[in-house]
Amino acid sequence: MNQGRSLRLFLVDGTPNGLLTAEIMNWTGHVLTGPRSKLAELVQRPECARTGVYFLVGPDPDDNLRTRVYIGESDDVAQRLKQHNRLEEQGGKDFWERVCLITSKDLNLTKAHVKYLESKLIGVAISAGRCMLANGTAHEYVGLPESDRADMAFFLEQIRTVLPVLGFDFLRELIKPSSPVVESDGLAIQHSPRFRRAVPKEGGVAYAQEIDGEFFVLKGSQARAQWSGVSGGYESLFKQLVLEGVLTPDGPNHMQFADDYAFRSPSAAAAVVSGRSSNGRKAWVVDGTGQTYAEWQNQQLVGLAPGTDNK
Template structure:
């Protein structure tokens, strides 16, 4: 995969404040701000353009701890003023427009429909939209342009820390770039047989993996008890939101699940602490050995 140059500009010089993002030779433009800076965002010219927007809010009860609302408007700023009055859950807004102002209402509706579908499929956040509108018919060339537009959003949004649309690599080019074998974690006594892969820099337990149905390990040291409580809470949340289905005393992952590390993935899967770099194994060896490939001894 060829490299990409992304231009980030911190408008007020503050990380996490009003910011813009662009990709060289792409007509799209991304503007993001915390809710506390909505007034500053609305004074910018992008707020008067046709585009799509995301409203994001942290919520421990949501999938991935994030709630996401996706919308479109002829003048994005007018719709954001309405949402500021009517929706309380969001803490950050993302406005997606075009630098050449060539996005039409139909383009916006197409992007909105596709983004809702992608967010639902990725299952990294709770999508707050009450409906999932179908994509409007577009001329073939316009639909191709909008699909390319979405491809670029898949690149720029994660750079801004927005992962609601990230999903498993599907194209041969993406899979080659991932360069990760499938790792397995097995324990016959616990009926665990899980598969995982390093995808786009994230350790991901794959759909269809068998893990423990319940996390019940305990510890005596304060640090151990704290860690176990965290693993137990993660396991319980995955069961509660449907990412893990429990049948006949076995948990089965219903979708790909991203973890912060192979050790956390292993612990949640096994029901005990786990050294993920040792216990996740592929035909090429342990995850730790694969991770260290190419390094001098």
């Protein structure tokens, strides 16, 4: 079993939509995040006068279904954020709505450390493929001694642990069903059974698996050639996947998934496959048994007595 972690959150002004700090036990890092509307308060915090890395996060102006992220570093983050807050034509950035700053409680992060972290974080974000990066071409920074690189590798893993808890998932590793089975703390990552969904009226079929809370439609699965449901809903997602080449033509009646694709829910996956709104909890069935996704999920609770710790 993976070992638990203790994360300390502090609402600076006592409200859920204001400034927030986060710390992990036995980690020297310190996280400060907040909305752009609170920037005047945020830049006055002592953390903003330290050396650190930061993220500017908001919807992608060219595709509102995606998140755009800028990753930066500075010796004086407050000054950099003031520059980013200018109008685009004045050298600022318009897209971002939230900022997240990572500094060190012991003040041991140097300019070399944060330049190294910035280059690694950009590489992780590109590899994860969960956001559109606003950064230009980034060069790998290697100007650190071996011992410092080891320290920064640990620091980076803590950043990747804490950010998803705060709602920033763009650094999360995308573990596809077709990827080799890996282990974490000695335990293999568990895959769900394979689910099946017939394409209505067209005779095609799609397959899916759930991994780490994400619902993947598998590479080679088929979907309806066109959106046939009412406008709205998942229609924009369907069209986006066609535009990005995730769905490619497969004869006159079908599209085909060019790669495994992670959806936020079984219903989103079922809608894209069906070309119309669909209840994924009923539409997806365990391949070979016909058990619905909802029935399979409920079966995980069968036999658990009330209050069972399940250790």
